[in-house]
Amino acid sequence: MKTQIIVLHRYAYGDSSWIVKALSPDVGILSLLVKGAKSKKSQFKAGIDPLAHSEIEIRYNRHKNPSLIIPKEAALQNYFPKMRSNLQSLASAQLMAEILLKLGKEKSHATEEFKWLLNNLKFLELNAVKENSLSIWLHELCNILGYAPALSKCGRCGQELLQPADLWPALGGAVCETCLGTRKSGYDPIFLQELGNFANGKNHEKQISWPRIENYFLGHLKTHTGALENLRSWEWLTETRRLP
Ligand SMILES: [Zn+2]
Known part of the structure; x- marks a missing residue:
């Protein structure tokens, strides 16, 4: 074949x-x-x-x-020669490849994973890497695998949310102001607001918390797959971002 x-x-x-x-x-x-x-x-x-x-x-x-x-x-x-000649784009693509490799042999999501990776490589070939591209990729991967965190609805009462009041892993995502009650949120309000914007499709590229949003989705993937410790390309990507 x-x-x-x-x-x-x-x-x-x-x-x-x-x-x-x-x-x-x-x-x-x-x-x-x-x-x-x-x-x-x-x-x-x-x-x-x-x-x-x-x-x-x-x-x-x-x-x-x-x-x-x-x-x-x-x-x-x-x-993808242009993608290869841009260090940050290359590092970003390598991270995607490493994650998919670590997720392993499971065949059931391969068609979607392949399509989504190819789309991103083509995007990186035509455009330089954007601040939000990795967050979008990670979020979509959560979707494909069937465990995207629920962010635009309270996981407890079901109320629609513009932004989460807190994130509770046990609920699989966001919790509303009312359900949070007098408890303190464990997250920075700016991050929660920007995560809410992201979840509701308001993708402002000037957001400051993209690295934290990436980290959130990566952490979510780690928890659910148990397979993404020690991502070497993650460190490499972080280094390329520090370059002038
Ligand atoms: Zn609620």
Whole structure:
């Protein structure tokens, strides 16, 4: 069968081969053994570079599901050269790839995950990374996986909210002023207001709390998946943002 892939990660195997981890909309995460790929004569070339979008031909049997697949060829579809030349865009794309890789083999969301990652790579190719792009990506990923936090409604009484009065993990998201009562909110009011704006689709890019909104969604994903500790690309992205 032919399938599209986006390469998430790869590492050397022996002197001349790569093990390539890639996301396919049809199969989920694939482990590919690409023999002789480091040779100049290899027909795979850039098609198996990290973050490349390619079409590969594989022999795949959904009932057997081998752990390592040997692809026949890889035809490069998109290399995203502009995205690669912008350090922050590249770091942002690497973080997305690392998160999807860590979320693992589960196939059921692969089609949506693939589509959403490809959209973002195309966006980063055409535009520089925007302050809000990672928050949007993380929020959508929560949606795809089926555990987006409820932010525009109180998780206790169901009242519509312009902004949460507090965030209660046990409720799966926001709580209203009335339900909060005399308790103190654990969050900065500016953050809650901006998170409320974000949840209600009022996406002001000049918001100051984007890093905190990213952190909130990332924390939410961590809690629900238990699989996102030690994200190396997160530190790398933070470093690129500090560059002048
Ligand atoms: Zn309430």
